[in-house]
Amino acid sequence: MNIKDGSIDSSIDDSIDGFIGSAKLLTCEIVYMRSICHLLVMPLECGRFLLLIINSVSTENLVDIRRVSFSYRNRSVLREISMQVPRGKVVAIMGGSGCGKTTLLRLIGGQLHANAGEVLVGGQNVAQLDNTALYRLRRKMGMLFQFGALFTDLTVFENVAFQMREHTDLSEQMIHDMVLMKLHAVGLRGAQQLMPYELSGGMARRAALARAIALDPMLMMYDEPFTGLDPISMGVIGNLIRRLNDALGLTSILVTHDIEESLKIVDYVYFVSNGRIEAEGTPDEIRVSQQAFVHQFVHAEEDGPVPFHYPAPDYAQDLGITDMRQAGVGQA
Amino acid sequence: MKPGNPFVRMGHATLEGISRLGTATRFLLQILWRSGTSWRRFHLIVREIYSSGVLSLIIIVVSGLFVGMVLGLQGYQTLRTYGSAESLGVLVALSLVRELGPVVAALLFASRAGSAITAEVGLMKTTEQLQAMEMMAVDPMARIIAPRFWGGVISMPLLAAIFSMTGIYGGYMIGVRLLGVDDGAFWSQMQSAVDLRDDVVNGIIKSVVFGFVITLIALFEGYDAVPTAEGISRATTRTVVTSSLAILALDFVLTAFMFKGA
Ligand SMILES: Nc1ncnc2c1ncn2[C@@H]1O[C@H](COP(=O)(O)OP(=O)(O)OP(=O)(O)O)[C@@H](O)[C@H]1O
Ligand SMILES: [Mg+2]
Numbered sequence: 001m002n003i004k005d006g007s008i009d010s011s012i013d014d015s016i017d018g019f020i021g022s023a024k025l026l027t028c029e030i031v032y033m034r035s036i037c038h039l040l041v042m043p044l045e046c047g048r049f050l051l052l053i054i055n056s057v058s059t060e061n062l063v064d065i066r067r068v069s070f071s072y073r074n075r076s077v078l079r080e081i082s083m084q085v086p087r088g089k090v091v092a093i094m095g096g097s098g099c100g101k102t103t104l105l106r107l108i109g110g111q112l113h114a115n116a117g118e119v120l121v122g123g124q125n126v127a128q129l130d131n132t133a134l135y136r137l138r139r140k141m142g143m144l145f146q147f148g149a150l151f152t153d154l155t156v157f158e159n160v161a162f163q164m165r166e167h168t169d170l171s172e173q174m175i176h177d178m179v180l181m182k183l184h185a186v187g188l189r190g191a192q193q194l195m196p197y198e199l200s201g202g203m204a205r206r207a208a209l210a211r212a213i214a215l216d217p218m219l220m221m222y223d224e225p226f227t228g229l230d231p232i233s234m235g236v237i238g239n240l241i242r243r244l245n246d247a248l249g250l251t252s253i254l255v256t257h258d259i260e261e262s263l264k265i266v267d268y269v270y271f272v273s274n275g276r277i278e279a280e281g282t283p284d285e286i287r288v289s290q291q292a293f294v295h296q297f298v299h300a301e302e303d304g305p306v307p308f309h310y311p312a313p314d315y316a317q318d319l320g321i322t323d324m325r326q327a328g329v330g331q332a
Numbered sequence: 333m334k335p336g337n338p339f340v341r342m343g344h345a346t347l348e349g350i351s352r353l354g355t356a357t358r359f360l361l362q363i364l365w366r367s368g369t370s371w372r373r374f375h376l377i378v379r380e381i382y383s384s385g386v387l388s389l390i391i392i393v394v395s396g397l398f399v400g401m402v403l404g405l406q407g408y409q410t411l412r413t414y415g416s417a418e419s420l421g422v423l424v425a426l427s428l429v430r431e432l433g434p435v436v437a438a439l440l441f442a443s444r445a446g447s448a449i450t451a452e453v454g455l456m457k458t459t460e461q462l463q464a465m466e467m468m469a470v471d472p473m474a475r476i477i478a479p480r481f482w483g484g485v486i487s488m489p490l491l492a493a494i495f496s497m498t499g500i501y502g503g504y505m506i507g508v509r510l511l512g513v514d515d516g517a518f519w520s521q522m523q524s525a526v527d528l529r530d531d532v533v534n535g536i537i538k539s540v541v542f543g544f545v546i547t548l549i550a551l552f553e554g555y556d557a558v559p560t561a562e563g564i565s566r567a568t569t570r571t572v573v574t575s576s577l578a579i580l581a582l583d584f585v586l587t588a589f590m591f592k593g594a
Contacts, residue, residue, distance in 0.1 A: 111467070135471070138468065151464075151465075
């Protein structure tokens with residue numbers, strides 16, 4: 001009897017021990033599985049890295065714009081413009097307000113189609129892709145919009161997670177980790193649960209940046225990332241653009257007015273004016289350039305070849321002064 | 333508006349109206365074409381049912397109750413003069429199920445949920461959210477527009493049914509509880525007079541059509557809005573006005589089709 005009791009007791013003990021043991025094992029397993037997941041991602045990452053190296057070796061231009069013309073209805077914006085963006089480089093497009101920089105980015109993203117000429121991204125003519133192919137190409141592009149364009153009904157975290165949820169089958173845990181990594185990169189890990197309206201302009205820009213790099217695109221386009229930022233944030237964003245480009249092996253196009261900040265970080269600069277490339281060169285060449293246009297831009301002079309006015313009929317005529325003068329002549 | 337000859341202006345307006353109708357039709361076809369995603373990810377539609385359906389519940393229930401109570405008062409007064417006050421149940425139920433339920437619920441839905449949809453989509457367009465989504469290789473038609481469409485189409489008949497139900501209850505409260513119509517007669521006459529196919533199903537058909545039209549108008553106006561604050565406010569107004577007119581006109585057309593001779 002006693003022995004039996006003992007055996008019962010011990011068997012209960014055993015089963016409890018077993019239970020605890022298997023629970024421990026299970027947690028180990030979960031942790032283990034997670035690390036396996038990460039391990040599984042490793043070869044992918046390595047593969048990507050290899051690709052990067054291959055890409056950086058190949059001298060092909062990632063974006064090639066060939067004699068592109070574009071007009072909105074009757075207003076011609078770009079006239080036979082050509083530019084190349086080599087892989088792995090940061091290229092700036094500068095020019096006055098309204099000269100067609102945003103339009104150029106839209107052409108590259110396939111949201112607008114050129115009236116003439118062709119836009120090649122990774123060797124593909126963007127305008128000729130069908131919807132599926134265009135969407136496949138866009139998955140490899142990230143765009144930072146001029147005004148952020150965060151989804152206002154989602155938190156910062158969900159904004160960054162958006163593409164991962166849409167385009168991948170990653171587990172919740174993986175998404176969580178990846179989003180935090182991206183947010184950490186832009187310094188907003190602490191703001192993950194805020195809604196977009198709770199962010200300042202600069203924070204929103206950075207959150208949008210984290211969202212744009214969510215799926216590690218090969219081409220990043222930044223539309224005026226510096227406007228409305230204080231000098232410190234400006235430097236932070238500038239460095240971020242450069243660092244992201246080099247660390248992730250991206251190719252970046254930077255549209256901006258801000259010549260000082262961008263000359264520090266870019267490899268090549270195109271100046272657009274009147275729908276044409278007015279000047280181009282490396283930052284060093286630009287700094288010493290004697291071209292009137294570049295000089296005006298670099299030294300922020302008001303007068304010069306860059307027009308301040310949107311094209312308009314003669315000012316006097318618009319005010320009706322010529323008519324009056326004619327009327328006066330008539331009277332006399 | 334361009335100044336000039338009124339005939340020229342009229343012609344412009346007509347042409348523009350027709351071309352907008354064409355655009356709206358293409359918009360509808362696109363929605364139907366891209367609806368696959370939202371049905372496969374049904375939680376997207378559920379979210380929209382919540383925001384356009386569940387959030388409209390209060391206004392629907394309260395209005396339904398009042399409309400039913402007014403019907404009770406008015407109907408009782410008229411029926412009593414003919415000595416048939418116990419037919420009140422029939423009167424209340426038929427007017428609600430056949431007409432007032434679908435129509436009034438649709439008008440309320442247009443001003444509560446329709447305007448909200450237009451404003452939301454218009455604002456998304458204005459703040460470049462739709463374009464950003466496109467650049468992220470996510471089709472806004474499939475991700476934003478189609479779920480809202482189906483959410484509205486599913487919500488509308490449910491709301492109309494709830495409206496009719498609370499209305500009948502309101503009529504019951506007034507007629508039976510307050511004015512003393514016989515309880516049993518109220519319900520039994522209603523049961524024998526209301527036909528499932530001719531009354532209930534026709535009412536449901538109406539509200540499905542209304543839900544379809546309202547949501548389509550609301551989405552189209554939002555998607556087509558001029559991307560400014562003023563453009564959104566105009567679009568919102570147009571949603572309410574256009575869909576209210578459409579509801580009333582369609583109600584006539586549908587009723588005429590369902591009418592079974594004298
Ligand atoms: N949707 C549109 N319809 C008609 N014209 C447009 C449209 N968008 C832009 N434009 C015109 O095209 C020109 C170029 O616009 P774009 O937005 O590309 O300029 P930008 O270089 O980005 O200017 P900014 O530096 O001020 O952002 C402008 O003159 C503008 O008037
Ligand atoms: Mg711009």
